[in-house]
Amino acid sequence: xxxxxxxxxxxxxxxxxxxxxxxxxxxxxxxxxxxxxxxxxxxxxxxxxxxxxxxxxxxxxxxxxxxxxxxxxxxxxxxxxxxxxxxxxxxxxxxxxxxxxxxxxxxxxxxxxxxxxxxxxxxxxxxxxxxxxxxxxxxxxxxxxxxxxxxxxxxxxxxxxxxxxxxxxxxxxxxxxxxxxxxxxxxxxxxxxxxxxxxxxxxxxxxxxxxxxxxxxxxxxxxxxxxxxxxxxxxxxxxxxxxxxxxxxxxxxxxxxxxxxxxxxxxxxxxxxxxxxxxxxxxxxxxxxxxxxxxxxxxxxxxxxxxxxxxxxxxxxxxxxxxxxxxxxxxxxxxxxxxxxxxxxxxxxxxxxxxxxxxxxxxxxxxxxxxxxxxxxxxxxxxxxxxxxxxxxxxxxxxxxxxxxxxxxxxxxxxxxxxxxxxxxxxxxxxxxxxxxxxxxxxxxxxxxxxxxxxxxxxxxxxxxx
Numbered sequence: 001x002x003x004x005x006x007x008x009x010x011x012x013x014x015x016x017x018x019x020x021x022x023x024x025x026x027x028x029x030x031x032x033x034x035x036x037x038x039x040x041x042x043x044x045x046x047x048x049x050x051x052x053x054x055x056x057x058x059x060x061x062x063x064x065x066x067x068x069x070x071x072x073x074x075x076x077x078x079x080x081x082x083x084x085x086x087x088x089x090x091x092x093x094x095x096x097x098x099x100x101x102x103x104x105x106x107x108x109x110x111x112x113x114x115x116x117x118x119x120x121x122x123x124x125x126x127x128x129x130x131x132x133x134x135x136x137x138x139x140x141x142x143x144x145x146x147x148x149x150x151x152x153x154x155x156x157x158x159x160x161x162x163x164x165x166x167x168x169x170x171x172x173x174x175x176x177x178x179x180x181x182x183x184x185x186x187x188x189x190x191x192x193x194x195x196x197x198x199x200x201x202x203x204x205x206x207x208x209x210x211x212x213x214x215x216x217x218x219x220x221x222x223x224x225x226x227x228x229x230x231x232x233x234x235x236x237x238x239x240x241x242x243x244x245x246x247x248x249x250x251x252x253x254x255x256x257x258x259x260x261x262x263x264x265x266x267x268x269x270x271x272x273x274x275x276x277x278x279x280x281x282x283x284x285x286x287x288x289x290x291x292x293x294x295x296x297x298x299x300x301x302x303x304x305x306x307x308x309x310x311x312x313x314x315x316x317x318x319x320x321x322x323x324x325x326x327x328x329x330x331x332x333x334x335x336x337x338x339x340x341x342x343x344x345x346x347x348x349x350x351x352x353x354x355x356x357x358x359x360x361x362x363x364x365x366x367x368x369x370x371x372x373x374x375x376x377x378x379x380x381x382x383x384x385x386x387x388x389x390x391x392x393x394x395x396x397x398x399x400x401x402x403x404x405x406x407x408x409x410x411x412x413x414x415x416x417x418x419x420x421x422x423x424x425x426x427x428x429x430x431x432x433x434x435x436x437x438x439x440x441x442x443x444x445x446x447x448x449x450x451x452x453x454x455x456x457x458x459x460x461x462x463x464x465x466x
Contacts (some may be wrong), residue, residue, distance in 0.1 A: 087112060
């Protein structure tokens, strides 16, 4: 409440999809996602281990962390309602479709606050939260919610709670396909289970922010690009803009990539623009001139709903601004240098991972659900692990530190879950946030690890050019 070689003869007996040969066995379809089927079932033990980790993590989230957060909220006398980020979007969809009201209006904002907090916020009450919980999304997000707008919100929240966890799960094989990382089917199952046992997935479960769905569309666009299906990728890329602050930089990179070879990749650009245009025009039909009101809501949001970026938290403001500018310039140079890379290639995957991780550390919003942007980065680090013996000491150390941050969360959550069975409740509650201690450090460490991993390739290419 409060708050993962076929021969020519054999090939004739197969169906072909892109560059992947599929026979009639149902499990072979998994190969489309870059999964290798193992003849041995010994690796099932990794699925069992992932299940135990997931069990410990979710017990901690539901029975330790949530009550601890609730106690803090009640002690501070803060208003409590449904506490769901989905509510503003759902109510906005109802008002647009059923009553043709403006979801960005002050009247609808007060109704959103009544549901989210239990009552409208009082500016004169110092204990009231500052977040207004207004409708600060592109209006076309209401098309996503149209099928459930007439259902009771409690039912909608339950549906989306599980839909968002399913989105996190499904994004893992899609990102794998985008960077062409191959795992055994048991490894894939374990990876998907672990992805739903992380803080981003947990906060999506509790808060239903829709970031997981936007990033599922983004992962789908990257995967379909790797499969050579540019029109479908363009549609999915447009749909990912329902969360433009989260998906925006990756979308921009993919558009630059398409423009770099307009003859072969132009369909991505045209289908993206056509789909986005259709969404904008469709929203305009229901609420004329919504774009101006949307940007006004965004400007107002910056005064109450933003946080310092991770870089600003770690560094003094002048130095943070300098580091942010240098980081953006560095990633922009890599995007330009590798803009001709084929979809699904190593460089293509590196840029996806770097742009996603950079978005996370420069975004002025310390929201846990946005950390789903780290999935391609962590997968790239896994893909580079067979070469670790040839990489630098710094690269290996940063990679281990990144995974160490996540492993700490799983271990500490599991220990707290076990400890809650025998230790006094107040001891457990006092340590409830222990697993979160490494969550924010995971973001910049993963980015630094990606920079360290990709730097040798960039340096080698520069030397060849010179």
